[in-house]
Every structure is written in C-alpha cells, then in structure tokens.
Amino acid sequence: MVAAVAATTANTAADVAPELLLGVAVDIVVRGSDSFASSLFGIESRFGQLVAVAILNVIVWVIESATDYVAARLWRGLSQSVEHDLRVETYANVQQLDVSWHEGSAPGRVLSVISEDINQLERFLDVGARVILHTFWTVIFVGAVFAATSWQLTLLAFLPVPIIVWGSIRFQRVLEPLYKAVREAAGEVSATVSANLGGLTTIKAFTAEEREIERVRGVSDAYREANRDAIRRSAAFVPLIRMAILAGFTSTLLLGGWFVLEGRLEIGLYTVLVFMTQRLLWPLTDLGETLDLYQRAMASTRRIFALMGERGQQQPGPATLPGPVRGRLELRDIRFGYADGPDVLRGLNLVVPAGETHAIVGATGAGKSSVLRLVLRFSDPREGSVELDGVDVRELTWDSLRGVIGYVSQDVFLFHGTIRDNIAYGRPDATDAEVHEAARLAEAARFIEATADGYDTVVGERGLTLSGGQRQRIALARAILRDPAVLVLDEATSAVDNETEAAIQRSLARVTSDRTALIVAHRLSTVRDADRIWVLAEGRVVEAGTHDELVAAGGLYSGLWAVQTGMAQAGDRLSD
Numbered sequence: 001m002v003a004a005v006a007a008t009t010a011n012t013a014a015d016v017a018p019e020l021l022l023g024v025a026v027d028i029v030v031r032g033s034d035s036f037a038s039s040l041f042g043i044e045s046r047f048g049q050l051v052a053v054a055i056l057n058v059i060v061w062v063i064e065s066a067t068d069y070v071a072a073r074l075w076r077g078l079s080q081s082v083e084h085d086l087r088v089e090t091y092a093n094v095q096q097l098d099v100s101w102h103e104g105s106a107p108g109r110v111l112s113v114i115s116e117d118i119n120q121l122e123r124f125l126d127v128g129a130r131v132i133l134h135t136f137w138t139v140i141f142v143g144a145v146f147a148a149t150s151w152q153l154t155l156l157a158f159l160p161v162p163i164i165v166w167g168s169i170r171f172q173r174v175l176e177p178l179y180k181a182v183r184e185a186a187g188e189v190s191a192t193v194s195a196n197l198g199g200l201t202t203i204k205a206f207t208a209e210e211r212e213i214e215r216v217r218g219v220s221d222a223y224r225e226a227n228r229d230a231i232r233r234s235a236a237f238v239p240l241i242r243m244a245i246l247a248g249f250t251s252t253l254l255l256g257g258w259f260v261l262e263g264r265l266e267i268g269l270y271t272v273l274v275f276m277t278q279r280l281l282w283p284l285t286d287l288g289e290t291l292d293l294y295q296r297a298m299a300s301t302r303r304i305f306a307l308m309g310e311r312g313q314q315q316p317g318p319a320t321l322p323g324p325v326r327g328r329l330e331l332r333d334i335r336f337g338y339a340d341g342p343d344v345l346r347g348l349n350l351v352v353p354a355g356e357t358h359a360i361v362g363a364t365g366a367g368k369s370s371v372l373r374l375v376l377r378f379s380d381p382r383e384g385s386v387e388l389d390g391v392d393v394r395e396l397t398w399d400s401l402r403g404v405i406g407y408v409s410q411d412v413f414l415f416h417g418t419i420r421d422n423i424a425y426g427r428p429d430a431t432d433a434e435v436h437e438a439a440r441l442a443e444a445a446r447f448i449e450a451t452a453d454g455y456d457t458v459v460g461e462r463g464l465t466l467s468g469g470q471r472q473r474i475a476l477a478r479a480i481l482r483d484p485a486v487l488v489l490d491e492a493t494s495a496v497d498n499e500t501e502a503a504i505q506r507s508l509a510r511v512t513s514d515r516t517a518l519i520v521a522h523r524l525s526t527v528r529d530a531d532r533i534w535v536l537a538e539g540r541v542v543e544a545g546t547h548d549e550l551v552a553a554g555g556l557y558s559g560l561w562a563v564q565t566g567m568a569q570a571g572d573r574l575s576d
C-alpha cells in the first residue's frame with residue numbers, strides 16, 4: 001500500500017511536469033536570454049535552452065511511464081490480494097456457520113457475495129483508489145504552482161473545487177441506497193438461477209421451462225431496473241461537474257490574459273496556468289465515475305462484512321472425552337423444533353448403551369432424522385440434553401464429538417473426485433488397502449470394481465452418476481473408514497431390491513458388531529436384529545424393545561411390521 005501510494009505520487013508529479021516545461025519553452029521563445037531556462041541551465045543560445053528543456057521532457061516522460069507501470073502493478077497486486085484474502089475469510093466464516101443458518105439462506109445469495117461483491121470491491125481498489133489519489137495529488141501540485149504565481153488566479157481556478165466536493169458528497173448520499181438495492185437485486189438473480197440449476201430435472205419433468213425463464217426474466221428485470229435508477233442519477237453528475245469546470249477555466253483564461261496584457265504576468269506562466277487549469281479540473285470529472293465505483297464497492301463491502309460478521313449460534317465446547325470413546329448415547333427429556341416452528345420432538349428420552357445397535361422407526365415426519373441431527377449437534381434442543389459417554393455434547397469440541405461419529409445422511413453428497421477420494425474423505429491418508437476393505441465392508445466393492453476405472457472412476461459433479469443405493473454404500477464405506485466409535489445412519493429409502501436389501505443387512509451386521517450404532521430405518525427388516533428398536537410418534541417414544549417383543553406387544557410397531565411384510569408378500573406375488 002505504501003509503495004503503491006508512493007508510485008502514484010511520483011507518477012502524478014511527473015504527469016504535471018510537462019505543462020511546466022511547456023511554459024518554460026514558451027518563455028524561452030518569447031524572452032530569449034532573459035528566460036527562466038537561461039538562468040536555470042546557464043545556457044545562452046535559445047536553441048540550446050530548448051534542447052535542454054526537450055531532454056528534461058524526455059526524462060520526465062520516462063519517469064512518468066515507469067511510475068505508471070509500477071503503480072499499476074502495485075495497485076493491481078494489492079487489490080488482488082485483498083480480494084483473495086476476503087474471499088477465503090468470507091468462505092471460512094460461512095463454512096463455520098450452523099447447519100440451520102445455511103438451511104435458512106439461499107446458497108446463490110451467499111455465492112453472489114463471495115464472487116460478485118468481492119469482485120466489485122476489487123474493481124474499486126484496482127482503478128478507483130488510484131484515480132482518487134492521482135486527483136488528490138494533482139490538486140496539491142497544481143495548487144502549489146498557482147499559489148506561487150498569483151492569489152487571484154489561485155482563487156479563480158480553485159473556485160469549482162468546493163462545488164465539486166459538495167456535489168460529490170450529495171451524490172454519494174443519493175446513490176448509496178440505490179446501489180444497495182442494485183446489490184440485493186443481483187443477489188436475487190444468483191439465488192434464483194442457482195436454485196433453478198439445482199432443480200433442473202424437476203423443471204424439465206414438469207415442462208416448466210417457460211415459467212422458469214419468466215421467473216429469471218423477472219428477477220433480472222428487477223436488477224436492470226435497480227441499475228437503471230442508479231445510472232440515471234449517477235450520469236447527471238459528470239455534466240454538472242463540467243459546468244463548474246467551465247466556470248473555473250473561463251475565469252482563468254480571461255483574468256490571466258488580462259494580467260498578461262497589463263504586464264503583470266509572464267506569457268510563459270500564463271500558458272502554464274491555462275493548461276494547469278485543465279490539468280486540475282479534468283481529472284475531477286473522473287471523480288464522478290470513481291465515486292460511482294466507490295458507491296458500488298461500498299454497497300458490496302457492506303454485504304461482505306455482514307456475511308463475515310455472521311456468527312453461528314452453536315459454538316463448540318472446550319471439553320474432550322477422556323480415554324477411548326465408548327460411544328454411549330443418551331437423549332434426555334428432549335424438546336426440539338426448527339427455527340420458530342412448533343416442537344418436533346416433545347419430551348423424548350432414548351439411551352443407546354455403548355456397543356449396542358439401536359434403531360429408530362416411525363411414520364414419515366415423526367422426527368427420526370431430527371434425533372440424529374441432535375446427536376451430531378447440527379442443532380441444539382430447546383430443552384433437555386444429548387450426552388455422549390455421559391458428557392453433554394454442548395461441552396465437547398467439534399473434533400471430540402463429530403470426530404468420533406461416522407455419519408451417513410439420507411441424501412448422500414459425493415464430492416467431485418474419484419470414488420477413492422470420496423471414500424477416504426474423512427481420512428485422506430488412508431492406504432488403498434484400507435479403502436478397499438471399507439468398500440468391501442460396506443458391500444460397495446463389487447459395483448465399484450465393475451465401473452470403468454474402478455476406484456479411480458470420477459463421481460460427483462461432472463462425474464459418473466451413481467444410483468441412490470450405490471451412493472449410500474459409498475457413504476457407508478466413507479463412515480467405516482473413519483473407524484468411528486459411533487455410527488449414525490439415516491436410511492435413505494424403503495424401496496430397494498431384495499439383493500441390495502440383503503447386502504445392506506450383511507454390511508450392517510459386520511460394521512455394527514464392534515461399535516455403537518443408531519440407525520433410522522424405513523425398512524423394518526433391516527433392523528430386525530437390532531438390540532433395541534425405538535418407535536417414534538408425534539415427537540415421543542411410544543414403544544421400545546426388541547423386534548420380537550414389539551411384534552408380540554401388538555402395538556404401533558406390529559402394525560407397521562404387518563403392513564411391510566404384507567407389502568413384501570404382495571410384491572413377491574407380483575414378481576412371480
């Protein structure tokens with residue numbers, strides 16, 4: 001920053017100097033041996049003096065070009081560094097925000113801040129800051145030349161400056177809310193487009209293309225309107241400044257000329273002053289554009305800082321679990337709901353002793369996934385507590401809580417990369433043998449080896465698309481590779497074929513044998529062998545016990561079981 005400011009200062013000085021040399025040249029031609037140059041260089045001949053001025057001029061131009069190059073590089077480098085730092089810092093902050101924060105905000109809007117708003121700031125730092133500094137030094141340097149010449153002329157030449165400054169401040173006030181609206185509209189466009197791209201198959205399946213184009217047209221139109229409003233105001237600024245400049249220029253021209261005629265001012269100096277007035281006032285017209293850039297950048301900066309200032313509600317605790325984690329889970333008197341919504345869990349109690357495999361079943365929307373969410377501390381309960389090995393999860397650091405849990409969510413996310421990278425996501429240093437073993441345990445090895453490049457097959461965004469069941473099994477392998485004390489599994493669907501069903505059962509039996517497991521199940525058959533099954537209804541545990549106990553009890557579970565086995569039989573008959 002200091003170097004960049006210094007380079008721009010030197011550049012401005014070199015920029016103003018040619019006008020002074022022009023005056024000196026005119027002075028030589030008019031006054032000859034009495035000239036200013038003659039006393040400066042001690043050269044008698046006029047031509048000799050002119051050559052000296054020409055050489056000086058070349059030197060000044062070289063300096064001007066060199067400092068321009070240096071300044072451009074430094075400012076650009078600075079703005080790129082600021083942009084880079086802001087982007088990384090903002091992303092880091094966004095990433096640490098709560099899951100519920102992300103659920104409540106459109107990813108496209110966050111994306112527009114991290115990309116567009118940060119770019120906007122970079123544009124201002126790259127161009128605007130340099131122009132402002134350049135203008136500032138020009139006013140100072142030119143002011144010094146004027147002040148050394150005549151106070152009357154200084155007064156006239158600088159007459160427009162306060163008007164311009166006053167006008168600039170007024171314009172800033174007018175433009176501020178307009179650019180705020182522009183940035184918000186831009187965020188809306190990003191949010192809409194990215195949401196639509198995410199739901200493209202749905203749009204096509206329901207032939208809603210036209211409607212969606214209209215929607216994008218709508219938000220884009222609002223963006224254009226917001227910009228049009230801002231442009232209408234900001235465009236009036238430059239002509240206004242020009243009028244003020246015209247007044248200053250005309251006054252210097254007339255009064256300066258009159259001073260020369262009166263013999264109170266050298267003709268060389270008069271030439272300098274007329275050019276200098278131009279030099280002084282024209283950059284001020286750029287101020288309009290720079291101000292525009294500045295206001296846009298400020299609107300963006302506010303959005304960037306607002307995002308950077310967001311703090312998650314959930315902060316990790318300081319505690320780590322002593323000794324090897326055994327994996328006992330206990331949810332006590334839980335009352336929980338989302339945002340301002342009603343309670344989803346109402347007085348839930350549930351214990352999973354270390355090493356056991358428990359299942360949660362219940363109707364859709366009963367709150368099964370919400371229980372897992374609390375275990376991973378993606379949310380905190382409104383009342384009650386969740387404990388891991390007897391320690392409240394709110395007391396634990398993220399690493400000692402999430403670090404010991406292997407989680408397979410309902411909708412599995414695969415990163416763009418190879419299957420191997422995806423399985424090793426939780427343990428990037430795992431060996432190939434470990435990755436293969438995890439895949440085998442998850443019953444994923446067979447289909448992985450059947451793909452074209454095996455473990456090197458690229459999946460995720462822009463990669464091979466896997467079926468829901470295959471994704472789940474990769475996610476299971478990913479969780480197993482971490483060798484977690486606790487396995488938390490959210491079963492995706494109830495509809496898989498018999499072969500997959502058997503494979504899943506086999507792998508579950510294997511991977512849950514030596515660790516605590518909590519499984520949300522839609523297919524009751526997959527959790528038949530669980531040590532205990534918790535049946536949820538309306539946010540409470542209504543039944544609990546082993547499969548046989550629950551079937552014998554003839555309650556909700558036995559009803560669900562009858563339905564599912566009945567459906568299975570009907571399915572079998574159909575396939576016969």
Ligand SMILES: Nc1ncnc2c1ncn2[C@@H]1O[C@H](COP(=O)(O)OP(=O)(O)OP(=O)(O)O)[C@@H](O)[C@H]1O
Pocket residue numbers: 103338339341344362363364365366367368369370371
């Ligand atoms: N992120 C969320 N924000 C707001 N409400 C939510 C959220 N997730 C779930 N809910 C609500 O909480 C309730 C319980 O949802 P949950 O996903 O826990 O049920 P579930 O038993 O796992 O259902 P399913 O069997 O369909 O997966 C539902 O009424 C749902 O509308």
